[in-house]
Every structure is written in C-alpha cells, then in structure tokens.
Amino acid sequence: MARTISFKEAINEALDQEMTRDPSVIVMGEDSIGGTGSPGEDDAWGGPMGVTKGLYGKHGNRIMDTPLSESAYVGAAIGAAACGMRPVAELMFIDFLGVCFDQIYNQAAKFRYMFGGKAETPVVIRTMVGAGINAAAQHSQMLTAIFTHIPGLKIVCPSNPHDAKGLLIQSIRDNDPVIFCEHKSLYGVEDEVSEESYVIPFAEANVMRDGGDATIVAYGMMVGKAMDAAKNLAKEGVECDVIDLRTLSPIDMETVLESVENTGRLVVVDESNPRCSIASDVSAQVAQQAFKSLKAQIEMVTAPHTPVPFTTSLEDLYIPSAEQVADSVRKTFN
C-alpha cells in the first residue's frame, strides 16, 4: 500500500525490510543505535539525523554503535562483506570518507578484480552529502565525483523518497561496494512510497518530465531545482526534458543521449564543484557521442570552485538555484 512518508522514513524502511528479509544484513555506524549513552533505548535518536531510529528494538545486536573511528569500522564492514555478510555502514558525512580511502578505493573496489571474480564485497556505505543546512565547509561537500572516478565502486544519489527506498534495497542486494549518498536537505521531503519491498535497478535514469525543447540533467537535490526551472520555462513556452540520473556509477548515458539527440540542447546541473565533476563528465560524453545533434553549446550549472561557505547568505549563493538553471537553458537559445 502506498502512503506518504519522508525520505528519512523511506531509508529506515528499506533497512528494516532488508534486515528482516536477510539475516546477513547488518547496520553499523556512529550513534546508529541511539547515541544517548546507553544501547537498547529504542526511542533514542538513531544516528545523527535519526534515520536508524527504532531499528535496534527490532533487530537487536545486528545494529551496532561503533567508536569514532571511520577507518576502523568502514574497514570492518568491508572485511565482513568479503566474508559473506551484507553490512550497511553509516558514515555521517561524505566529507569524512577521506580517512578511510584505502579501505574503500584500494581494498573494497579492487577485491572482485584482483581475485579474478572470486571475491565479492557486498557492502553499502551510507553517507550524507550536500549543502544547505549551514554545516560549513567540512560537512557540506558534494563529493560524488571523487568516488565515481574509481572503477569497482557504485555510486547512488536519490532525489526523492520512492527512489531512496528502491535504490537502497538494490544497493544492499548488490554484490559490489556501493556508496549511497543521501542529501541532508532532502530528509524531510515527503512522497508516496509503497509499503512493499521493491528494487530500482542501477543505471536507469528517470525521465521526470518530457519536453522536447531542451534537456536538463541533474541528480540529488538538484533534480528539484531542475523541475522548478522547467516549470518556469514552460510558462515562457520552452518545454524541457528533465532527467534524474539516480546512479552516477554505473550511469545511464543512453537516456541522456536519446534526449539530447531529440532536443539538441543540454544543461547539466551538479551541486559539486565544477572541475572533474559529474557535470563535466556528462558534458564530455555528450559532446563526444552526440556532437552533431547539438544546436548550442552545452551549459553546466555547478557550485563555484570554492569550499562551501558557512554564512547563510553565501551558502545560498553557492548552491545552484532554479533561476540559474533556467538562465542556462535560455542561454542555449541565444
């Protein structure tokens, strides 16, 4: 039965249902149980944003509070995955993944390849991304591109509660390491989500809107901005295709190319810094594979090449806006 729940509740439900379905699924992270000082309090907070609230009461010791040592418990999760468990490790902010890069990109990402396909590493690292809550430069980055760069990792970044649930279930059932990026500004967003378990396959972009005049590609929180821009542009008579990538690695370029071949205009929206970003990657692939279809220069809408500012007024300027997206679409008609 579909009912309206929040992005946060959708993630909690996916974890709950997969832990119920498969005893090898375990959850670990800083304060995942509660963080009120004593394990076992079912009404405790449940992680830094309350995403895992209530899971301890249902699944007991299969959910663990870990020490404040990301390199230790992410390494433990990867090792457990290589030994047959399906761990979901929560690493508060993607900004902190730097301290366990070896475990992630040199170990987890390489096992399948270096052991000739005989090893699998079905680990999910859930982590918060993005700006918008004044969390300052060390807790607000959109580091999706760094992980997308590494072969052997899968990168997921949902834009709405329905996709968050289906993509997280797919991530847990997937046999490769997945970096599951949750935008902190989306946790409160509500949507219709089925109570039943379901999966959304990787590398399937979601066409949110069919327009035909221009293509806007986005992911994560930027999908909402792209949709707002498309609605405003429609009032001016410009109808946009809006494509939500949903997964960045693997990426569904087929849907993007199909759209651009029809519209001839592309605007890529990415909340990350502009250099070596998802925006520049998608732009390059389209320029190479659909150059003859393009009627105008490709536009990118990204954050500037600066750290994320703390001050509200500056942070607001830093995050790409719907108006910037609309302006960029207009530029492709000049």
Next chain:
Amino acid sequence: MKQNIIPILMPKWGLTMEEGQVNEWLVTEGAEISVGDEIIEVETDKISGVVEATDAGLLRRCIAETDTFYPVKSLLGVLADSSVLDSEIETFIEAYEIPDSEEDDTEESIPQYLFTEVDGLRVRYADRGSGDSVVLLLHGFGGDLDNWLFNLDALADKHRVLALDLPGHGESGKTIPEPSISGLAKFVGKFLEVVGVSSAHIIGHSMGGAITMQMVTECPESVKSLGLICSSGLGPDINSDYLQGFVDAQSRRELKPVLQQLFADESLVSRQLVDDVLKYKRLDGVDDVLRTLSAMLLSTTQTILSNKVIASGKPTLVLWGEQDSIIPVAHARNFSASGGSSVEIEIFNSAGHMVQMEKANDVNRRLLNFFS
C-alpha cells in the same frame, strides 16, 4: 448559479487525477449538443479520453484552449440556449471558481481504496455506488483495478460497483494461493463472501474473463450475469509473445513496445503508464507471480470454458476490440455463433485489447444497458 447556463467542466477520472490537457474540441462553438455527444478530447498522465456531454444545449462558448492543462473542475465551455444574453454568459464565466475539493465532502468521504483479507491474503479493492444491484470487475493478467479507471464511477451511478486487485496484482498480497483459473475463481467467490455480496454481475477482462466463466462452475449462485471483455477461455489462441514480453521486460525501453500491443492507438501508452507497470513489476514477489501465471495461461489456453456458460443459460455479454492483438476477435465471433439466445456480442472498431479504456464511454453504455 443561473439554471439556464450549464458549465462544461474538466472531468476527474480516478481520484489521483488533478489536471488534464485539452487536446482537441470535437465540436465547434454554436453547435447544438445532445446528451452523450463527444465534445472534448482530454489527456491525463495515465491515458487520454473523451468528455461526453451530460446535458443538452447550445454550445455558446469554448473556453478551454487546446494543448493546455486545466485543473479538475475547471470551466472548459458553456452551454446555454439562445435566449441567454452574451453578457450573462460573460458574467457567469468571470464569476466561475473551481470548487475547493476539500469542501466537497461527498467526494472526500469515499475512500479511494479499501483493504481486506481473503484466505489470509491482503486484498485491495474499490467499493463505489450503492444499491442491491452489484457489479464486480475482474482485471486481467498483470493488471489491477485501475484498469477500470474510466468505468468504475460511470457504472457506480446506477449500481454498487466492486473491483479488486487479484492475488499477486496491484496492491494485493504478492502470492497466489492456488495458481489456476479455478483457484482464482474460488478466491473471487470467497472475496464476495467477505464483502457480504451474495450475487453480482461479473465483468472480467482477459484472464479475468476466464475467471468469470469458471465462477459459473465454482460458485454459480454468485453469478447473476457475465460480461466478458476480450476474454481468454473462449478459444485456443493467445499472443504468447506478449505474455513472455510482459514477464521478461526489465526496463522502460523493453516494456513500452509490449504495452503498446494492448491498444489500437499506441500513442495512448504514456510514460506514466509504463512507469506504473514497471513499479509494479519491481515489487518483491511479482516476478514469481507473473512467471507462474503466464505459464498457467499458456498451458491452459486449450481449455475452453464457454460451454458451461452457455449451458447455464446465464445472460452473457461479450465485448471486444476489433484490433485486439492479444486475443483474436475471432473468438468472440465464434462464441456468439454458437452461444444461442443468452449471448449478446458487440465489437468496437478502433480499439484493442484494452477496449474498456479505449472505448470507455461505449463500453460503459453497453454494460449499463445489459444490466437493465
């Protein structure tokens, strides 16, 4: 509101519809409209359909512009006889406001869907209208009760109408207690007991038609009459490529051409329709259900159920789309030739397997006529 000015409003097809796009006016300003005339073609995110006139009168104003979206209950046009002054019509149009749906408590009090349990399995169903005359709608393989989106409310004007999601379908439980036409017929019989209905006009589409016919054997007392729409079980042929394609499709690209086979007009298969079916197919358990049922359908197509129906003498209406590419219309013609006096048949042109959607108004009218 002036009695002699009659508004034409954006219809609400199903409770999820919020707006519709006016594709085309099928009549011109100044035309004399009779009840039942097709006046506007409207497209929703699910499918497009035709708005029929519910009142007669002179079409004084076409307000809605084509290719434009309007919220449900927006004023699309105005009927009024020639004695009404233009200025009165202008005043009426200016004063018209879309009624607030939250204040419209008659509509809000009807829940869109209900849930119950049959044999321990969760069943979603719709229960509309009222009265002693009950109509039960059974969808086909891979469908759900929303296949009756354009029929439910129209039939509920005069009857109590029930529609359920069969086991493994829609939002009912994703297992099939007994995967056979006979098992499903028994299940539907139990559903009628659970909702306290002793007998009903049973309308089945495709596989639902085979279930309807089988109910004549399993629970004859609960079948008042039969409506068989593009039904399986009337002849040996079924499009096995469609069944296999529906089961195997894993992506939008694979599913769309499969779903297009269901309609005479392929353009009716919107992205939303494909997405909705794909969402259903991705629910845990559905893949197994569809594989089990399609194997069952392919192995039992030789089983012809119509003889028992004819022998029962129960009134039977057979409706078909001439362009049905899933189950051939020849099955309907053969059945009507052998069916005797209890069987009526009507074949609709420019309609495929989903004739109840493509020719909703005609199908509704024919069904209502048949019940009375």
